Amino acid sequence: MNKTLTKVLATSIAAAALTATLAGCGKGSASSSTEGSGEIALWTHNAGNPDELAAVQKIVDSYNGSQDKVKIKVQAFPQDSYNDSVVSAAAAGKLPCIVDIDGPNVPNWAWAGYLKPLELGADLSKQLPSTVAEWDGKPYAVGYYDVALAMMARASDLKAAGVRAATVEQPWTKEEFQEALTKLKALGKWDYPLDIGTAGTGEWLPYAYSPFLQSFGGDLVNRDGFQSADGVLNGDKAVEWAGWFRGLADQGFMAKKSGKDSTQDFLNNKSAIVYTGSWAADKAKAALGDDLVVMPPVDLGKGPKIGGASWQWGVTSGCSNSEAAMDYLSYSLKPENIAAVAKATGAIPASNEAAAQIPAFAEGGANRIFMDFSRNYAVMRPETPAYPFIATEFGKATQDILNGADAQSTLDKAVKAIDANIKSNGGYKK
Amino acid sequence: MATVPLPTRPRVPEASKPAPPPSDAKTNARRRPGFRRDQLSGWGMIAPAAVLLLAFVFIPAILGFGLAFTNARLISPRPVEFVGVDNFARLFTDPTFYRALLNVAYFTVVIVPVQSGLALVMALLINKKFRGVNFFRTVYFLPVVTSMVVVSLLWLFMYRKDGLINEILSTVSFGLIKGPDWLGDPITAMPAIIILSIWQAAGFHMIIWLAGLQGISGELYEAAQLDGTSRWQQFRYVTWPGLFHTRSLVLVTITIQALGLFDQISVMTQGGPMDSTTTIVYEAVRSGYRQQETSYASAISLVFFVLVLIVSAVQRYLTREKD
Numbered sequence: 001m002n003k004t005l006t007k008v009l010a011t012s013i014a015a016a017a018l019t020a021t022l023a024g025c026g027k028g029s030a031s032s033s034t035e036g037s038g039e040i041a042l043w044t045h046n047a048g049n050p051d052e053l054a055a056v057q058k059i060v061d062s063y064n065g066s067q068d069k070v071k072i073k074v075q076a077f078p079q080d081s082y083n084d085s086v087v088s089a090a091a092a093g094k095l096p097c098i099v100d101i102d103g104p105n106v107p108n109w110a111w112a113g114y115l116k117p118l119e120l121g122a123d124l125s126k127q128l129p130s131t132v133a134e135w136d137g138k139p140y141a142v143g144y145y146d147v148a149l150a151m152m153a154r155a156s157d158l159k160a161a162g163v164r165a166a167t168v169e170q171p172w173t174k175e176e177f178q179e180a181l182t183k184l185k186a187l188g189k190w191d192y193p194l195d196i197g198t199a200g201t202g203e204w205l206p207y208a209y210s211p212f213l214q215s216f217g218g219d220l221v222n223r224d225g226f227q228s229a230d231g232v233l234n235g236d237k238a239v240e241w242a243g244w245f246r247g248l249a250d251q252g253f254m255a256k257k258s259g260k261d262s263t264q265d266f267l268n269n270k271s272a273i274v275y276t277g278s279w280a281a282d283k284a285k286a287a288l289g290d291d292l293v294v295m296p297p298v299d300l301g302k303g304p305k306i307g308g309a310s311w312q313w314g315v316t317s318g319c320s321n322s323e324a325a326m327d328y329l330s331y332s333l334k335p336e337n338i339a340a341v342a343k344a345t346g347a348i349p350a351s352n353e354a355a356a357q358i359p360a361f362a363e364g365g366a367n368r369i370f371m372d373f374s375r376n377y378a379v380m381r382p383e384t385p386a387y388p389f390i391a392t393e394f395g396k397a398t399q400d401i402l403n404g405a406d407a408q409s410t411l412d413k414a415v416k417a418i419d420a421n422i423k424s425n426g427g428y429k430k
Numbered sequence: 431m432a433t434v435p436l437p438t439r440p441r442v443p444e445a446s447k448p449a450p451p452p453s454d455a456k457t458n459a460r461r462r463p464g465f466r467r468d469q470l471s472g473w474g475m476i477a478p479a480a481v482l483l484l485a486f487v488f489i490p491a492i493l494g495f496g497l498a499f500t501n502a503r504l505i506s507p508r509p510v511e512f513v514g515v516d517n518f519a520r521l522f523t524d525p526t527f528y529r530a531l532l533n534v535a536y537f538t539v540v541i542v543p544v545q546s547g548l549a550l551v552m553a554l555l556i557n558k559k560f561r562g563v564n565f566f567r568t569v570y571f572l573p574v575v576t577s578m579v580v581v582s583l584l585w586l587f588m589y590r591k592d593g594l595i596n597e598i599l600s601t602v603s604f605g606l607i608k609g610p611d612w613l614g615d616p617i618t619a620m621p622a623i624i625i626l627s628i629w630q631a632a633g634f635h636m637i638i639w640l641a642g643l644q645g646i647s648g649e650l651y652e653a654a655q656l657d658g659t660s661r662w663q664q665f666r667y668v669t670w671p672g673l674f675h676t677r678s679l680v681l682v683t684i685t686i687q688a689l690g691l692f693d694q695i696s697v698m699t700q701g702g703p704m705d706s707t708t709t710i711v712y713e714a715v716r717s718g719y720r721q722q723e724t725s726y727a728s729a730i731s732l733v734f735f736v737l738v739l740i741v742s743a744v745q746r747y748l749t750r751e752k753d
Contacts, residue, residue, distance in 0.1 A: 084719055087504055112505040201700055255591070256703075257614040392720050396702075403616065403703035420520075421723075424501060426508060 038070045040324055041096030045082035045311065055344035059337045063328055070324040072098070080202075090114050097319035098328065101141050102203060103309025104381035104391070106133035110140040111385035111428060115314045116322055118142060121330040128371075130308035130378050131350040135385075142329065143312035144338045144354075145347035148278045148373040149208060150306075151295045154288060157272050161187055166295040168372055174244070177298045181253045184272045194254040195271035197262040198402060205395030206381065208275070209245070211297065211305035214379050216241040220394055221418065226384035227427055229418040233394070234411035237301075242407035244300070249402060256402055278370040282346040285366065294369055296377065308378035310347065348374055385428040389421045491735070497728040504722035517729035527730070529705040530713050533620060537709070538688040540624050546680050549632045553639035554669075574633040582697035585626045589613050589698075613699050616706035623694050623707055631687065635680050642676030643669070678749040682742055689738050710734045 042060065046053035053076050060072045075096065077085050083105065089095050090112070101109060109115050117138040118124075124132050124139055131143040151166070158165050161183040166172040172180065184193035197208060210220050218238035221229045232238065249256045259265040266274035267287045274280070275297065284292050297304040313332070315325040331337075335353035342349035342358060348370050349355045360367040381387060397414040401407050422428060498517055502510045521527050556567050573581060588594040589612035596609030612622040650668045659667070692711040695701060701708030701716070710730060718727030 087719070087722070091504060108505060111507060113507045114505075257591075257611060259590075389721050389723075392716070399702050400704050403614075405704050421721075425503070425506065 042098040045079045047076035051344040055341040095316040097325045107135040108385040122333040141312035141314035144341040148370040171299045193272040195262045196275040206391040207307045214305045215300035308380045494728045502725045549635035552636040571633040578693040646672035
């Protein structure tokens with residue numbers, strides 16, 4: 001009898017302890033976002049990028065040291081799971097005060113009511129236009145840097161193949177590009193002369209490949225009101241783009257699925273031309289020195305295009321101490337802070353004052369060219385709350401087309417899905 | 431399936447036998463005084479599992495059923511509205527969904543016999559007493575304790591066009607065979623996923639088979655040997671019938687696991703190329719998180735739930751005891 005009683009007691013205690021732990025878990029995660037005792041949480045996607053994280057941490061430390069009212073606490077996530085974490089936290093009403101956001105997602109989050117319009121002491125007009133995310137006429141996020149897409153090659157290879165290096169004044173045309181690839185392939189030095197990162201997934205696909213589409217004259221969605229993708233994503237220009245894109249693989253110019261790290265493959269001489277971002281420039285420069293040529297993307301009809309906007313910072317609408325959060329953001333936009341982050345990431349600093357502090361980006365610097373790309377070619381990804389949906393549909397369509405799916409029907413399918421999504425959300429109107 | 435009736439049929443290992451509720455009534459009738467305490471301790475023991483199941487399985491499942499008939503989204507300032515069967519109407523006209531069904535069916539039909547068969551062979555091999563048997567047991571079981579995500583990442587490298595597998599193929603064939611881009615080709619992508627999945631999970635079912643094998647009484651083999659049976663006859667008439675319950679368990683668990691294929695796909699192919707590896711669960715996660723369409727994902731999950739229910743019910747029926 002006594003034994004059973006002990007058993008019952010033991011199990012109930014265990015059960016109670018378990019429930020308590022579970023409840024504790026819930027509270028534990030909540031405490032990271034509720035701002036008691038002057039502590040403000042800041043979430044960033046930088047866990048896998050120690051240099052950038054350290055730079056951000058340094059700004060936070062110096063801000064914490066500069067006053068004693070609030071303390072900012074950094075919490076870093078790996079980039080792959082960052083968006084999911086924020087979205088889940090938002091669904092549970094447990095967002096931190098300050099979040100970083102991939103630029104194109106800002107309208108979606110602003111529409112959802114996660115973000116507060118920014119009211120900063122700092123002057124946003126000094127920022128590169130692509131580093132301020134606006135929606136509905138108000139700024140919702142601001143970034144320290146932007147990145148630019150570019151094509152990199154070895155000057156010696158181009159010379160050996162008898163190919164002219166493209167410049168900002170005179171980018172390659174579609175025909176010239178075709179000729180360049182043919183000549184490079186004829187050298188027989190590489191399995192594939194071109195690497196545009198076809199192994200990439202997620203946001204890379206729309207970021208890297210929609211500029212090609214835009215250079216052909218198509219687009220992800222009709223930007224007049226953002227109500228439909230019909231005609232721009234599945235029109236003649238888009239089909240032409242799809243044929244060209246697919247053709248690069250069919251003619252053996254690039255792999256349908258490239259290596260995981262296209263920059264490294266380029267440096268290991270597995271490809272002649274790599275299409276990647278400005279973030280790879282420092283590494284390539286260090287490895288190749290003066291042999292490296294940085295070229296603008298190909299002009300496929302409407303001039304070279306690259307994607308605009310990178311990671312940016314915003315203040316959440318549920319933040320109980322938004323004044324402090326805004327104050328921190330203003331503080332963090334000081335030129336020396338922007339310069340520090342841009343230096344750590346190799347990205348384009350968001351203001352001219354910051355650029356002046358980094359030799360590579362100052363007038364005449366080696367990386368100044370990326371700033372020119374950004375200013376001349378950047379196209380913002382459509383500033384609509386539908387963007388995350390559009391991005392996944394476009395990414396999937398691109399991969400299918402590359403793998404041989406019929407261009408017209410694949411694009412029609414994507415348009416149908418996008419239009420249905422916009423319609424079912426009441427046009428994403430405020 | 432014809433089970434040969436054996437006079438000394440071994441008792442089924444406890445693990446593979448569902449708890450028999452009717453017997454409770456009998457024991458309770460015999461021991462009236464202990465009734466309350468016994469029942470109390472029973473509830474106490476169920477409690478932790480029940481709380482967890484309720485919080486993480488039943489409540490989300492019920493919510494999912496409800497959401498499937500609304501237009502709920504992961505991120506939206508708009509109120510949730512009831513939309514009837516709209517999501518299902520959309521689902522049943524979506525070619526990707528049918529492709530996912532087909533892929534899962536393909537995966538399951540291959541994996542169930544091959545993996546369980548291989549696991550049984552492995553279990554028979556290590557169900558012996560010889561030096562170093564523990565080494566082999568460990569080796570066979572090692573992939574199981576490694577996370578599927580890690581395994582997928584490793585195999586991702588092996589499956590590349592210039593990866594380990596193609597290098598081996600090329601070396602062994604003196605450069606004659608040039609392996610395909612395993613995961614990049616719609617024809618080879620699913621078989622590649624299947625091979626990896628079997629390699630990773632066979633060890634787990636090997637352990638279950640092993641438990642079943644060790645539950646068979648040694649006397650039966652002794653008797654069989656006295657009758658002068660061959661090894662094959664021993665397997666056919668002693669081992670195979672003795673594994674009846676283990677067999678049902680392995681069959682049901684492999685099938686349910688196979689239907690829920692997700693990790694490998696998410697890490698290795700993201701459903702591509704051209705939907706050749708997409709699965710129902712992957713589609714649900716894709717719509718629910720990446721595309722933020724919670725209600726549509728719920729509809730997919732609901733259909734998936736019904737499918738699993740039907741498949742396991744059919745299996746239960748086919749593997750029932752026909753006494």
